[in-house]
Amino acid sequence: MSNEFRLGGDLAVNRLGFGTMRLPSKDGMGGPARDPEAGRAVLRRGVELGVNHLDTADFYVSAGDAVRANTLIREALHPYASDLVIATKVGPVRTPDGLRRAATPADMRGLVESNLDGLGVDRLDLVYLRIGRMGPPHGESLAERFEALAALREEGLIRHLGISNVDTAHLAEARAIAPVVAVQNQFHVAKRDDVELLAACEEADIAFVPFFPLGGGRELDDERLAKVAARHGATVSQIGLAWLLAASPVTLAIPGTGSLSHLEDNMAAAGITLSEEDLADLS
Template sequence: MTVRTFRVGDRVVRRLGFGAMHLPTAPAAARGNAVAVARRAVELGVTLIDTAHLYGWGANEELLAEALHPYPEDLLIATKVGVAPPDPPREAAVCGRPELLRDQVEQALRRLRVPRLELVQLHRVDPDVPLADQLGALREMQAAGKIGHIGLSEVTVGQLTEARRIVDVVSVQNRYNLLDREHEPVLESCAAAGIAFLAWRPVHPAVSAVTTGITAVAAELGATAAQVSLAWLLARAPVVLPIPGTASLAHLAENVAAAELELTGEHLRRLDARGPAGGTG
């Protein structure tokens, strides 16, 4: 039986979460649907939602507040900071300057309408700023009561190891799915340390291709290829928290239902044998 919950810091969440990146914030009709999808996710039992300053430069955070505030007590909203918006001719870029990180945290507090952000993840490690300075800024805001827990995104094992010498890391958000296991070593490190591994892009674009073999397992279970892919992630390790995203109510229901799909040992052996497709996307 697959374990369906995991403790992230001091919060217990259901392992199958929701990625809010694809929720449109405009125009009005699309925004109304996005609000409905966010609300339906919570109604269906989702207790982990992922967003970021990068997603609409704060508009995604505002959308979640419009849809869900005041938040259910068991809902954990994770946001990310560390990407500077475009300032022509400069394009958007990774930026870990402490002053920018502090400003984006303050903006998130206002946009999400909360006194404390329960989980803030460094969106990317800025190679031009010492990691101790980047995480130090977040640690200072944590000490001030503005951040509950600190996580990372798209990191290597070496970066995770270095970060854990500086702060208590409760989560890592890396790209990972059945056909793309580039970050397998990072997942293994998280599993060994009991750190939540938020798998983004949890369903590879190629899962519906007949050549993957996933469709055969899906047909046997009366499920979709996407559901099989999500169920595989949930069976992969207890620390894995997939965060599929969608702007479709029907697709949302399909994703959430994957948490109830039980793969047999034979199914898992067949799926594991497909092997990773390598770093795509």
């Protein structure tokens, strides 16, 4: 199975990338700020290790907006390498009181422009429309919001479009409006609810990019994973990432961390090839 995937048929990325949500703060979005230089160092080291697909969002910030993921990316990596692909997402809107509401179609231009400014680019490689919170809002239409993003794509502000936190009906709805090159849902070796959606993506050559690929702060703890990890002299997390990459040729993994040692451990998962016996043990 190839270690590379072409997003939209034209953006070649290594299938093991990096998610930036944990860079601004220690405890997820809105938590106490991390040292910005530590975040910049992780980004630079990730690129050295072969990361050419970053996943970010303008709302990945620490408490008080003291540290922002997009700012760290720009400071660490701009001017960007020609092969670096930066994906961002829009959907939640932060209000002055610190709460969040769902973006409306009218919000889309401002959200896209904030990402353009924060990253220091004239065009965004990939923008996901994220709907709902931790699970797909079944029966909720995304059409008007996605149409607004599609119009910005026609203007040249966005190269490719994706959707996040969705079901198969949302995918069909979005594809009737504009090409979808990537889907981002919660999915990992211990949470496989979206196998039908993954199959639909594979059939259409659409990237399937799981968020929380290592459980989202809940450590993967499974005897089957531990057994396979021992067989490879690897960690459970590395086997979790290797399983994602083996699950389908369209899966892209974007583990995130604020630690250089964890980054290097995660990136080593790209060198692990699971055998049929391993996959059977993990089935």
